[in-house]
Amino acid sequence: MAYSDKVVDHYSNPRNVGTLDKSSTEVGTGLVGAPECGDVMRLQIKVNPETQVIEEAKFKTFGCGSAIASSSLATEWVKGKTIAEAMTISNTDIVKELALPPVKIHCSVLAEDAIRAAIGDWKAKNGVTETAEVAVAK
Amino acid sequence: MTNGDDVSTPPQSAPQGADYFSVFSLPRLLDLDMKAIERAFYRRSREVHPDRFAQASAEKQQWSLEQTSLLNDAYRALKDPIARTEYLLRLEGITLAEDAATADRQEKKNVPPELLAEVFELNMQLEEMRMNAQMGEDDPQLRRDLEQAQAEFAGQFAGIEAAIRTEWGKWDAASNSDNSADKQAAAERMAALLDKRRYVRNLVRDVQQALGN
Numbered sequence A: 001m002a003y004s005d006k007v008v009d010h011y012s013n014p015r016n017v018g019t020l021d022k023s024s025t026e027v028g029t030g031l032v033g034a035p036e037c038g039d040v041m042r043l044q045i046k047v048n049p050e051t052q053v054i055e056e057a058k059f060k061t062f063g064c065g066s067a068i069a070s071s072s073l074a075t076e077w078v079k080g081k082t083i084a085e086a087m088t089i090s091n092t093d094i095v096k097e098l099a100l101p102p103v104k105i106h107c108s109v110l111a112e113d114a115i116r117a118a119i120g121d122w123k124a125k126n127g128v129t130e131t132a133e134v135a136v137a138k
Numbered sequence B: 001m002t003n004g005d006d007v008s009t010p011p012q013s014a015p016q017g018a019d020y021f022s023v024f025s026l027p028r029l030l031d032l033d034m035k036a037i038e039r040a041f042y043r044r045s046r047e048v049h050p051d052r053f054a055q056a057s058a059e060k061q062q063w064s065l066e067q068t069s070l071l072n073d074a075y076r077a078l079k080d081p082i083a084r085t086e087y088l089l090r091l092e093g094i095t096l097a098e099d100a101a102t103a104d105r106q107e108k109k110n111v112p113p114e115l116l117a118e119v120f121e122l123n124m125q126l127e128e129m130r131m132n133a134q135m136g137e138d139d140p141q142l143r144r145d146l147e148q149a150q151a152e153f154a155g156q157f158a159g160i161e162a163a164i165r166t167e168w169g170k171w172d173a174a175s176n177s178d179n180s181a182d183k184q185a186a187a188e189r190m191a192a193l194l195d196k197r198r199y200v201r202n203l204v205r206d207v208q209q210a211l212g213n
């Protein structure tokens, strides 16, 4: 299967790989997995408590090229967005941007789940509850 | 000897739209007597074997081919315990994570968060191990940790497979007593175990690779 140029670009030159301090109250961590293939992804955000803007984002993914590209793209996208804006990023946006084929859609779902889990974790840490439908990362 | 196949009752066809259990005239149960199925497979294979129909009509020959391939598919699907469990769950309309791969949204995530954390940690160690290996270094402590992890995950893997077999018994009992609530519950537990099994299987494989054994 041929990967799109954008996937190859993110895969061979991933942005924002790394770790943020998990114990910091400003940091939200989302750890998610795709049971289809057993791949795992961790996405972390650092949020400005005043403005709720995501100032920093890091990821680490053990998975296929599409999952790495999806999470790399996700970190690029969430940076500079507010929590509320970041919540609107959906896997279909990622699929479009990276031109993922149908069998690789679950890899983009993983990235969306990771963003939501990271935001959920941050909210839980900071006692933010107004968006009740967000699944809080355990 | 004349070609007896046209006069005697022809070997029975598997029922139309048959599932693989009915190919062997079995109910949809999981704890199967594989010896008996194997014998039935060889007996039926001989009965429908294309060689026996070399002189028969084109129609008959076609039938023989179809039956032979159905029989082979059915045997393959039932022979392997995990494949059999997955096949039955699909028949029963349970969505397995693997099938959800192309779906836009997954049904649910069955995997406990603690396992994800473990999987992630271990992957980090594996990566370190590979990087060390690339630099021509060997960190004995890391190697020991990984060997320990290998034993642990191999144990977990065996545990998951044993748990799946336990669920077979529950499924079979519920099927025999026609208890659909219990059947459903057992099916869901099996689906969750299969999901877990996939992560652990990957780990066992990756650790083995990294340790080079």
Ligand code: FES
Pocket: A034, A037, A038, A039, A063, A064, A065, A066, A067, A104, A106, A107, A110
């Ligand atoms: S194949 Fe597993 S995340 Fe892509």
